[in-house]
Amino acid sequence: MTMQGWFLILAFVAILVATAKPMGLWLFALYEGRRTPLHLILAPVERGFYAAAGIDPAKEQGWRRYAVHMLIFNAVLMILTYALLRLQAVLPLNPTGLPAVGEHLAFNTAISFTANTNWQSYAGESTMSNLSQMLALTIHNFLSAATGIALAFALFRGFGRAQAKTVGNFWADITRITLYLLLPICIVYTLVLIAQGVPQTLAGSVSVQTLEGARQTLALGPVASQEAIKMLGTNGGGFFNANSAHPFENPTALTNLLQMLSIFLIGTGLTWTFGKAVGNPRQGWAILAAMLILFLVGTAVAYGAEAAGNPILHQLGVAGGNMEGKEVRFGIAGSALFAAVTTAASCGAVNAMHDSFTALGGLVPLFNMQLGEVVIGGVGAGIYGFLLFAILAVFVAGLMVGRTPEYVGKKIEAREVKLAVLAIAVLPLVILGMTALASVLPAGLAGPLNKGPHGFSEILYAFTSAVANNGSAFAGLTASTPFYDGLLGVAMWIGRFFVIVPMLAIAGSLAAKRQVPESAGSFPTTGGLWVGLLVGIILILGGLTFLPSLALGPIADHLAMLGGHIF
Template sequence: MTWQGWTLILAFIGILIALAKPMGMWLFALYEGRRTPLHIVLGPVETGFYKLAGIDPDEEQGWQRYALHTLVFNSVLLLFTYAILRLQGVLPMNDPGMAGFTPDGAFNTAISFATNTNWQWYSGEATLSNLSQMLGLTIHNFLSAATGIALAFAFFRGFARRQTGTIGNFWADVTRVTLYLLLPICIVYAVFLIANGVPQTFVQQVVATTVEGAQQTIALGPVASQEAIKMLGTNGGGFFNANSAHPFENPNAVTNLIQMLSIFAIGVGLTWTFGKAVGNPRQGWAILAAMLILFTIGTAVTYSQEAAGTPMLAAAGIDGGNMEGKEVRFGIAASALFSVVTTAASCGAVNAMHDSFTALGGLIPLLNIQLGEVVIGGVGAGIYGFLLFAILAVFVAGLMVGRTPEYVGKKIEGREVKLAVLAIAILPLFILGGTAIASVSEAGLAGPLNQGPHGFSEILYAFTSAVGNNGSAFGGITSGTPFYNGLLGVCMWVGRFFVIVAMLAIAGSLAAKKHAPATAGSFPTTGGLWVGLLVGIILILGGLTFLPSLALGPIADHLAMIGGETF
């Protein structure tokens, strides 16, 4: 490890803390439906959308209706993308004449982008036309991200409102987030990327003559526009197969830093927005503190392991840590930091090959997803996932003080606790269930490149990534088969929308409750004790649930590495 590496990590954390309030203030304005400076230009566009769709943005919805509209909207988008991918061969903007996807491939990819997972079993530059990239995929990058933020707003209203049966309007939330947050930032972001060398063109490929005189085809396309929302919306799907390790997606150290910051920017802002929504910004700062503690621990472990390298590298006389699978442009510190950022959030973009990390260095990205991706987390999904853990934490605290638990002015009773447990239990059920099926079936065992613990880790990571809606992978696994496309597609859908329905049911239940003012017997939920309890609950519920599977995979892989054995 070097002081330069730690300077980068600490500066990154400092910038995040500085971003929390200004981003949170903008999000709070959208949460409340207030006018912003952008309304002068975009206000008529918003009104036009509502008139065209026949929507009354002031019409409030109960949690059942909010959930139904969420499911219908995303299901229609899924079918739309499935059709584009299947018909790609006969649609325009396909100069190389790329064929349409197979049914299982289109099914997996459509679900992947509809759920903000962006799992990619294919090489984008070799299989997708410009039309498929822009209309089929990028539209989901915006709308799946907007859906996540809208759902977070709905959950906030559950805590903030009193004795009401409504939690907002899904269509108004999604429209405002898209128009006044995602689009404006992405326009500026894309221009920045173009200025740094990221392509933005309808030319799909060019042929160059190499120094040796050979012909080389270089893939191009509208990369910058997709890259911007890929990062800001914690989507992660790369225009190119190499993702953010490709110089056309991530040209230099400056773009690398900006990409990492943009992955977390909305997530940290939502913590402040939550505190403001419930009338106590300290609640938001407490949540952010717990998130950053977990993030810092994970980053320290990954960086230290990658910087230390392996005994076999040392025996071969190779100093300087484990550079396998990493870009020389970024080095170990920036690659380790990026890996923790992208898996702490539900992004899945990568600037290094996680499969080539050391065993314990690769364990942290895997564990980040298994914890529920609540360490900052995906846009919207991270904060509402964290609040599910907060409900359980305050329930435990209530048992300690011997009274009905309360959180931000709402009594947490049996219904909310049961629904929170149900939402959290979905992840291990499908992660471990899917891994078990793949580990004992012929079709599943045909996927991993390696044998032994590392091969098991590749399977475990695939199902963890799918259910957690992350999309990154231990790249050694071959997943573009009917078995994996089908099973992982189902896991992605369940991991996204089963949790959403349970979360919205909690929001509806909380919104109907009276305000419960804090008393001398209430457990404080803004101090260090509360932050420590949050961290402990997340580690106990998330970490111990997956400890046996981690012992079979990365931990066994680490012990084998110490013994000089590789797989």
């Protein structure tokens, strides 16, 4: 580890903390439906959408209606995406004449982008036409991200309102978030990426001459526009197979920093928005503090493991840290930080191959996802997932002080605790169940490139990434098969929407409750004790649930490495 590496990590965190309130203020304006400076230009567009769809944005919905509209919207988008991919060969904007996407791959991809997972069992430049990249995939990047933020707003209203029957209007939320937040930022972001050398063209490819005098064909396309929303919306699906390790997606150290910052930008802002929504910004700062503690610990472990390198190689005379699978442009610190960022959020973009990390270095991104992707997390999904853990934490705190648990002025009763447990339990049940299935069936065992603990880690990582709606790949797993495409597709759908419905039920239940004034017996939820309790609850639940599987995978791999064994 170097001082330069630590400076990068700490500067990254400092910039995030500085942007949390400004971003939170903008998000709060959208949460309340207030006018912003952009309304001067975009308000007629917003009204036009409502008029065309026959929607009254002032008419709010109860949690059930909000959930039904959200589910129908996403199901229709998934079906349309599947149809577009299957018809790709006969549709325009296909300059290289790519064939239709296969049935099981189209199924997997349609679910993947609908669920904000962006798992890719394909190489983008050789599978997807420009139309598919722009219409099927980039549009999902906007709408799946907007859906996550809208759902967070619904939960905020549950905490912030008293004796209310509604949690907002799904159509108004998703329209305002797309028009006034995601689209404007991405326009500016795209121009910055173009200035840094990221292509933005409808051309399919260009032929160039190499330094050796040979001819090489380089794939091109509308990369910058997809790259911007890919990062800002914590989507992660790359235009190219190498994702953010590709110089056309991530050409410079500046773009590498901007991509990491944009992954966390909205997630950190939403913590402040939550505090403002419940009338106490300190509540939001407490949540952000707990998130950043978890993030910094994980980043330190990953950076330390990668900087230490592989002792087996050291014995062979190869000194230094582990540079296998990493871009020299970014180095160990830039790669370890990117891996921690992209898996702490549900982004999944990568600038290095996680399969080539050391065992402990690879354990960090895996465990980040297994915590429920609540360490900042995906846009919207991270904060509402974190609040589910907060409900459990305040329940434990209530037991400690011997009174009904309360959080931000709402009594947390049996209904909310049961629903929170139901939502949190989805992730481990599906991850471990499907990993076990793939680890014993011949079709599952045919996937891993490696044997032993590392091969098990490849399977475990794939299902963790799918259910947590992250989308990053450990690499080394042949996932473009009917078995993995089908099973991972189901995992992504369950991981996204089977958490959302109980969460919305909690929002509806809390909105109907009265506000409870804080008293001398209330457990404080803004100080260091509360932050420590949040961190402890998340780590204990994650550790107890996934420690056996981690022991079979990366921990066994690490011990084997220390013993000088290679599987």
